[in-house]
Amino acid sequence: MRFVKMQGAGNDYVYVDCFRETLPQPATELAPRIADRHFGVGGDGLILITPSEIADARMRMFNADGSEAEMCGNGVRCVAKYVYESGISRNNPLRIETGRGVLALDLVLEDDRVQKVRVNMGDPILHPREIPTNLGLGRDRVTEYPLEVDGTNLPVTCVSMGNPHCVIFVEELLDALVHGLGAKIERHPAFPRRVNVEFVRVESSKAVQARVWERGSGETLACGTGACAVCVAGVLTGRTDRQVSVRLPGGVLEVEWSEEGSVFLTGPAVEVFRGDWPECPNA
Known part of the structure; x- marks a missing residue:
C-alpha cells in the first residue's frame, strides 16, 4: 500500500x-x-x-x-x-x-x-450539548467555567470546531500542565466524547502561544481546529482580537473569526x- x-x-x-x-x-x-x-x-x-x-x-x-x-x-x-x-x-x-x-x-x-x-x-459551536460537554448545562455557552481536576478548579472555555475543545488560559506553558493534566481533562466525565485540550499564554491581543493535548494522540506539535478554538475563546473572554497568530511548537497558524461567524484557518x-x-x- x-x-x-x-x-x-x-x-x-x-x-x-x-x-x-x-x-x-x-x-x-x-x-x-x-x-x-x-x-x-x-x-x-x-x-x-x-x-x-x-x-x-x-x-x-x-x-x-x-x-x-x-x-x-x-x-x-x-x-x-x-x-x-x-x-x-x-x-x-x-x-x-x-x-x-x-x-x-x-x-x-x-x-x-x-x-x-x-x-x-x-461557525464555531458553542452550545454545551452540541460540543458536547456536561459543563454549563442551561447556558448558551461555556466561558471560563470551573472544571475540577485533581482538586483544582480550572477556568475552561469550551468550543467545538466539529470536534470538541477545552481552552485554558495560563501564565506559563508548563509540562506539568500539559502532560500532568492534559490526559485527565481529555477523559474527564464532563466530556462524553473526550476532548482536545489547549493551554494558552496570551502574548498580545494579536498573538498567543499554545500547546495542545490532542484527543487520542497526546501532545502534538500543532492542531488546526485547536488554533481556531483558541481564537474563538480569546474573543469570548476579551483577551484577543478576531484575527490572531497562534504560535505552536510546530509553527504559526493564522486564524480569523469573522464578524459573519465563520472561522478561517491559514497555514x-x-x-x-x-x-x-x-x-x-x-x-
Whole structure:
C-alpha cells in the first residue's frame, strides 16, 4: 500500500489515497500500527483520502489510538494539497467532505504547487450539548467555567470546531500542565466524547502561544481546529482580537473569526516523504 507522509505546522499524519489504494486491514487497526513512531511510519494518526459524492474528495481522520475523529484543520490542508497536486481535482477553491461537513479551501500556489491553504472552518459551536460537554448545562455557552481536576478548579472555555475543545488560559506553558493534566481533562466525565485540550499564554491581543493535548494522540506539535478554538475563546473572554497568530511548537497558524461567524484557518501544507506499507498486517 502506497502512502504519503505530510505535515502542517508539525502536525503530521500518514495519508493514503483510497482512490488508488486498498487498506490491508481496517483503519481503526491500521492507524495505531502505521502511526507508531518506533515500529511504524510515525505520525499523529492516519488520514484517508476517499471519493465523495458531494465534494472533490472526502477526508477520514483516525487518531494514533485508532479512534476516528470528526475533523483536523492541519490534516484537511494537506488533503487539499494532495488532491490538487495528484490531479484528483484541479479546482481552486477545493471542496473537501469532512465529519464537519463540506469545507471550502483556497489554495496558495507557487509554480503550481500548494504552499499554503486557507480553510473556511465554518461557525464555531458553542452550545454545551452540541460540543458536547456536561459543563454549563442551561447556558448558551461555556466561558471560563470551573472544571475540577485533581482538586483544582480550572477556568475552561469550551468550543467545538466539529470536534470538541477545552481552552485554558495560563501564565506559563508548563509540562506539568500539559502532560500532568492534559490526559485527565481529555477523559474527564464532563466530556462524553473526550476532548482536545489547549493551554494558552496570551502574548498580545494579536498573538498567543499554545500547546495542545490532542484527543487520542497526546501532545502534538500543532492542531488546526485547536488554533481556531483558541481564537474563538480569546474573543469570548476579551483577551484577543478576531484575527490572531497562534504560535505552536510546530509553527504559526493564522486564524480569523469573522464578524459573519465563520472561522478561517491559514497555514502550510508540506509533503515529507512517500513509501510503501507491507500488505501483511503482521509484517
